[in-house]
Amino acid sequence: AIQMTQSPSSLSASVGDRVTITCRASQGIRNDLGWYQQKPGKAPKLLIYAASSLQSGVPSRFSGSGSGTDFTLTISSLQPEDFATYYCLQDYNYPHTFGQGTKLEIK
């Protein structure tokens, strides 16, 4: 199974900061990667699909990049509503796998 190594596991930042989260796949997955945001008690929300495509309705401060094994999610200017947990997900092949998650907290 493909392992997704996500880092950091937690991050403290301030409103207005630029933040980057990374995921590394144990083997190449083309661009078959999505990024999801989850808030407590809620289902995950799709932010980015196909590594770099912004889901409709998601603010443009979110962006994704990468291909093959290395991927990043960037939030250009943190807003109060962005404090949440973020996950990457590879859907290149079965079994699909999530990263371990990054909890983004207010500094």
Added chain:
Amino acid sequence: EVQLVESGGGLVQPGRSLRLSCAASGFTFDDYAMHWVRQAPGKGLEWVSGISWNSGSIGYADSVKGRFTISRDNAKNSLYLQMNSLRAEDTALYYCAKDKGGGWYDWGQGTLVTVSS
């Protein structure tokens, strides 16, 4: 409006079985692959199983292979997860999700499975 409503969760003893259902509406169900994802209390997301639109392609996480069976009934717009030989570590909130072929935009609210004696 797309709706995914999970049901069938509950308290079950170790070694017993449970069948989860996901009722879909608001879209053409048999156009899309579907997935089950779970989240143990206080833990991260874990993909459990997925099924293609025509059931021709099915996958399972190693942690559930041989114990869980995914299926779908396109005539009933429903997705299922048959869970056998349940273990304490299967305790989680189980979500169903619709695969739009580029990300999973639509998710249910989940059904809680608790495995305990």
